[in-house]
Amino acid sequence: MRQGDPSPSDNMDVAVREMSLIDGFVFGFRQPAISAAIVMSDTVNVQSLRRRFRTLLSTRILLSESEPENTGLSPERLFVGDLANAVHAVLQTAGHPVDRRFVCRRSQAQDTRKWQLVLPAFSQIAAQQTLRWVCRMAAALSSSGTRDAFTDDEAAAFDLLLDNLVRRAPSGSNARNLLEAAYAASLPVIPLPGGTFQIGWGQASRRFSSSTSDETGTLAMNLSRRKDWTNRLLHMAGLPVPRQFPVRNRDEAVAAANRTGYPTVVKALDLDQGVGIEAGLQDETALCAAYDRVAKASKSIAVESFLPGCDYRLNVLRGKVIGAVHRVPAGVTGDGTSTVQELVARANEDPRRSTRRSSVMKPILLDDEADELLKLAGLSRTSVPDTGTFVQLKRIANVSTGGHTVPVLDVLHPDNRHICEAAATAVGLDIAGVDLIVPDIARSWREKGGGICEVNGRPQIGLTYPHVFRQILNEYVPSKGRIPAFLVLAEPDDPFAQEVSEKILAAQPAFGVTTSSMQWKGGQKGGIARETPLHGARAILMSKSAEGVLAQCTIAELRRDGCPFETIDGLIVLSATAKAAQCVEGLRTIAKQVRGPAIALKGTSEQEMLASVFSGGTIIAVSDPAAMVRVLCKHVENTSGQS
Known part of the structure; x- marks a missing residue:
């Protein structure tokens, strides 16, 4: 564990102590975690505080159902669960993808006033800030009698907290929704710099940034960024588009409008999300005023013929329409x-x-x-x-300017579907948002008129069709995004661990192996030494050539950092020189992540530990390291192609 931000030292009725960060994976969570001690004073009326705490927070955020009181859990334990749920709810409000699980245990067997809380977090710093704020609010309520509402200062502090949390959230709804879909589908996620995310491991991985993928071509993105280029390209491809005239000043705008006729449209050619578009301009006065407004935002401007009708957004994935909405201004x-x-x-x-x-x-x-x-x-x-x-x-229909959307995929006419699919293909985009204007989406554009006004290379897919994000992942990420992942728990100089690593490389040359003394990927020695087992494993998981990964770490590293990966297809335990209690504790933190065999040498204390922790799992005792590798390779063979 890494030390978190310093905890406050005041004597609050509800306080956070001993905050730390877990950069790896524990307790089956899909995200890294934070750990903290939650301490309650003896004077806290927990049952009253629980009711008032939920009443207060429900005025600003959507809380999940609290744990039922008839579970046999103590009021103090239930209240710590309320704190965890509040952290999840605040983070979700700020746009963080949330894993709503948590682990809560008494810090001391007989002490019901001190609890150890472990929470998964997309951003550990954001989770720390939120947990600290939640506990401060609980303490303020506890010390203020019967109050169950925010003071003005508390409401302002909450708004400030949300603003800070938003800055640590994925940028935009596409990234957030795609990540939530990945977590819901149990796909591994590795955040990368620049708002990019890797979903999946090794050869089963893909990378996304918003709604663009590593399949999206640079040429296609460049074309889609300029509305005039897209307009001309679609016209060349024989698709219906409005007439468009680039202009440099008011006089040229008026001349262009005389050619298109009124009503007309003024459009910035290099802006997104509805910025710099003024449609339905009825006369020269409105045209000039609109031109002046658009010119403040962009120097690349066109006047465009007005297409009467409704504004529809069709999302296209690999040449097929998968979603359609009516965008209401x-x-x-x-x-x-x-x-x-x-x-x-x-x-x-x-x-x-x-x-x-x-x-x-x-x-x-x-x-x-x-x-x-x-x-x-x-x-x-x-x-x-x-x-x-x-x-x-508003003249234009866009969610970014206060509009909303209505699903229309079920009534989409085949002709309208076809031209949108053809438009995405003409531009060369694998994921596209095509803006179609027609009087009625259920009637053919050939019959009622209309045309395509834009093709977006990074469309905001929104929440109208949440299945779209699942469909994107199903389409792009193979094999549930996973490659075999094996963990060896051993001391750095353990000769058996060294032999296991060498034999797995001999049997599986495309595996990556990371130990304290070696880093191999695809049969080649790694470029730099690992800093931690997590660092070494992540380097392998980011490699598109890796067909599997084996990581070695010590019990001490496991207890400090968690597991290098969120699921374990095979666990080998060797030379557990730490105290037995510490070994068992470390194994219990990853028990829910082990979905393959747990292996130890026959007649050793490690075999006994595995039996005590994995009583319901597959435990295999073998005579030598070669047999361990044979078990792992057999597991790879038996589970090939399975999730």
């Missing part, structure tokens, strides 16, 4: 009694709407564009729309 629906500005304020009270990067929906703004659209509709901010009347407040 920001607006409100009248109730016959409320003004437009009252309806907007009410809509923005939805907790899903926030300016935070992790938010599913964005606030609806009453700005100059909204005022122009209200004026065109004969309304103002103080008008009261009739019941059921939709009042549009």
Whole structure:
């Protein structure tokens, strides 16, 4: 374990002590972890505090169900579970992919006021900050009598915490949703620099950044980044697109609009997420005002013919449409009694709407564009729309400007499907978001008119079709993303461990092997010595040529850092020179991760330890290291192609 941030030294009713970081994997978690001692004073009324704590937090975050009280667990243990669930909920609110499991044990057998809590975490620092805040809130409630609401200072501190946590979360909803899909499917995840993630190990791995994959070509991405290039390319491919004229100033914009006719569109050619697009401009005055606004954001601007109809986003994966939504622009629906500005304020009270990067929906703004659209509709901010009347407040339909989406895949016309698939193929994208404007997605564009206005190389897939992320992983990541992973627990100079490593390389040349004295990948000696078993194993797991991995570590390293990988296909225990109690404790932290045989030499203390920890698992006692390797190789052969 690495030492975490220093814990506070004040005498709070509920406090965090002895914080540490576990960089490897323990207790079957899919993520690294933090460990901390949770200490409660004897004066805490735990049952009252539990009720008030949940009431307070539920006003700001979505809490999962607490553990039932009829489980036989003590109130103190149940409250520590509440703290863990609160940490998970806060992190999820901030956009972190969350593994909701935790392990909680008494620090001392008879002491119900001190508990050891172990939590998995995508960001260990973020989890530490959150656990510390959660305990401070619990302590504040405990010392304040019957209060169950935030003070103004506490609410401000919570908002500041969320802002800090968001900065440590995956950037964008695509990365978060893809990671959550990977964790849900038990696929291994290795975060890489620059917002990139490796999903899977070795030869069964793929890399993603947002919704782009390691299969996405540079040429295709370059084409998709420029809307004018994409427009011309699709026209060359015989696909329906609006007429488009690049312009450099107002006069050229007016001249171009005279060619397209009104209504028309002003569009920035190099921006994403709906920024710099003004559509449905009715006259020269509106055109010039829109041009001035767009020119503040970009120097690459075009005037484009207006396509009447609804805005649809179709997600294409390897040439096939896998999702389609109707993108509804920001607006409100009248109730016959409320003004437009009252309806907007009410809509923005939805907790899903926030300016935070992790938010599913964005606030609806009453700005100059909204005022122009209200004026065109004969309304103002103080008008009261009739019941059921939709009042549009943005010209373009984009979630980033306050809009929302409605699924339409079930009614998609085959002709509309075909041109979107053809557009993604023409650009050369394996994952694409195609923006189609047609009056009705259920009717052919040939019949009703319409066209493709954009092809996005890094589309925001969103939450409307959560199965899309699972489908991407199923399509791209082979063999459940896993290669055989073996762990040898032994001292650095153990001759039997050395023999096991040499024989596994001889039997499986494409394996990677990491020990304190050697680092081999694909039959070649590694470039640098490992810093820790986790470091050495990760170097192998990141190699596309690796067909398996064997890592050697000591019991002390296992207890300090956790296991180098989250699942273990075969465990060998040799020369456990640490105290028996420490060995057993170390083995218990990884017991849930072992899904293959646990192997020891016959008649040794290690065999007895395995029997005490893995009573329900496969324990094999052998006579020599060669037999150990034969067992591992047989396991590889028997499980080849299985998850």
